[in-house]
Amino acid sequence: MLPALLPLETLPSWPAVQDPTVMQMLVLTVFIPFGIAAVFALLILGPAWNARSKGE
Numbered sequence: 001m002l003p004a005l006l007p008l009e010t011l012p013s014w015p016a017v018q019d020p021t022v023m024q025m026l027v028l029t030v031f032i033p034f035g036i037a038a039v040f041a042l043l044i045l046g047p048a049w050n051a052r053s054k055g056e
Contacts, residue, residue, distance in 0.1 A: 010017055020028075
């Protein structure tokens with residue numbers, strides 16, 4: 001059913017698309033989301049960590 005919904009061929013007048021490498025897939029699916037989550041974690045948890053370190 002999925003191939004019927006998503007065409008898997010390049011359109012006739014468009015340039016050919018290269019298959020992504022394993023590293024490109026890892027960057028897209030693991031490293032970028034982890035980096036975004038790390039930034040949010042620092043923004044949210046950073047002030048509490050800073051206050052705790054100054055209180056000791």
